[in-house]
Amino acid sequence: MKNIISLFYKNLFLTNRLFAALACSVVLFLFDFFFPWMGIIPELVFWALIVLVIIDMLLLYKPAKGVFARRHAPERLSNSDNNELGVYIENLYTFNVSVGIIDEIPFQFQKRDVWFKTALEPRERKLINYILRPTRRGEYEFGDIRVYVKSPLGLIRRRYNFDQAETLPVYPSFLQMRKYELMAISNRLTDIGIKKMRRIGHSLEFEQVKTYVTGDDYRTINWKATARQGNLMVNSYTDEKSQHVYSIIDKSRAMKMPFEGLSLLDYAINASLVLSNVALLKEDKAGLITISEKLGAVVPADRRPAHLNKILEVLYKEKTRYLETDMEMLYATIRKVIKQRSLVVFFTNFESLNALQRQLPFLRRIAKYHLLLVVFFENTELKTLSEMPAADVEGIYIKTIAEKFAYDKKLIVKELSRHGIQSILSAPQNLTVNTINRYLEIKAKQKI
Template identity: 70%
Template structure:
């Protein structure tokens, strides 16, 4: 009996309306000492309140499963994106209920006020949708969903604890990956800000002979086919295929800097995944190398359907390290792994010219054998400080230092170009678009 009572007691909560009623009862009893005409009114009021509470208890507990709830969480979440979570509700009570929902989301989101309130008519269903944006890869622990139900009397609430603990992995940004894949297949990458590159000349891979349309290069006119058919015909060429594209990701402490909740490493991982996807759609071969104080994961370039999943599984586990990058180890790994000339996209970060100068000899050695593209990041905070007007002496000092660091970033681009190394200086939020643009530009220029 006590166990049964404890079961219901732990899920029983008193509402504000009950406390207001009890407060009125106390007030009536106090006033009845001074106002004799109140008589037995306080006792009738208290009796009515107790009766209503018992009726409320009967209404809520007469059905074992009065409300059905199901939380739909994806099998995996996409890092840095808004992931949709759905809560499905169905009311089996013969009356309208008011429900409040507390969803026990993972502690990584640091949300303590996730409360949903709604009403649900009898025998009806309703869905509640909200979004979660994770900023770290790894496993996220979802707890139970707490459902608080009130009858039309609303003196008490009954709690339903729904669901069990569920661990959901957070992978690199695969939601944007799907969007880019669809855009690349349909040649609508410009919808993401990716430029359509003008082709310089044409590749040597012949595709077909087709009718001339306005805008075709007159140098591709096929005069023999034109003479045979009587209409102007041109040769059509396709991009060079099966080129090797390697993303090399620096995992050292330089990539730990945060921006809008994500580290630079996470931005690099998301961009690498999407670049690999676009390269595979363009029928090139995609590979991956990670490096810190020693060489990490290596995935040989391939274009099989399972290649992208293999890259994603490796990137899911990568974390920043606290030591500097061993460029000698990276050079040895590249020489041992890359058997033909490839596009090597190196995601790293330099905060000073001295940091670049330490790595420059190794970058020059890599660029002798491969087309090297060094991608590093603008410090957006310093850029904002350098653009704001100074209000005092301290502001002038801060502005000058910020401009100095911003100018050094531009000097790094020129220093790399002086040694024949391609570079891309970009803001973190524009990294993916700029990297894919650069890849398409290099293909259009037939440099890979």
């Protein structure tokens, strides 16, 4: 009995309307002191208010279960994307109610305003949708759903607590991966910045002999087949398949730097996931290596249907470390794991030319055996500083230093090119598009 009374008081909340009515009652009692002719009017008003409060309590507390609520959430959330969640609410009362809903979202979002207000007619159901954008991978713990119900009288609120505690994993951006996949299937990649690359010559992978139609390259005419058939026949070629594409992700402290809530490592992970998916759609084999001061995950190149999920599960767990990358170990791993010439996309970051010089000998060794593409990041904050006009001497110093760092990035690109190493210098938000563009360009030019 004691627990029931305790729960009753814990879930009972007074509204502003009740406080306003009590204030009016107090004012009437004050007026009664100065104007005796008011008689028992203040008392009548007060007791009428008490009766209304009791009626309101009976309306809200008579049914054991007046409303029902549950959370609609996906099995996993996509990092750096807008994920849609919802709260299903159903009114089991026989009268109209107004409700306020609090969904206890994970602390990582640092939001205290997830409050939804709505009105429900008897037996009405609603689904209230909202958006969450996580910026870190890992497990996110959701709490209960709390619903505050108010009757048409609106003097008190009754709180309902629904146990909806659950833990949802936040994976690398699989929503972005699906978007690029759908664009690739429907040949609409140009809508999101993916360029169509003009093919130089034709692929060496033979597909079939077909009848000549206007527009076919006359250099591909098969004269023997033409003589047999009596019609012009041409050889048809297709893109070379089963080429190996490896994403190598640097997990050292250089990738800890944040941009727009995400670390450089998260940008690299999202881009490598999309690249792997596009490579599999092109019928190439995708692989993955993660590295820091010690070797991380190694996923040999493959193109089986479940291979992308394997890469996704590996990327989900990766975190930045605080020491420099062991490039000698990376070179030894590449020589051991990658047995044929492949496209090796190395996601890393260089802030100065000296940082590149320390790794350049190993990059040159890798480039001897594979087509190496080094992907590193443009410091957009410094670029913004270098473009701002200087207002004083301190501003001139800051602008000069920012310009020097930006110039160093361009020198890094030239230095890599001088040693025959391809590179991409990209702003973090454009990393995925720029990486896919370069992969398609390399495929079109048959450089692998």
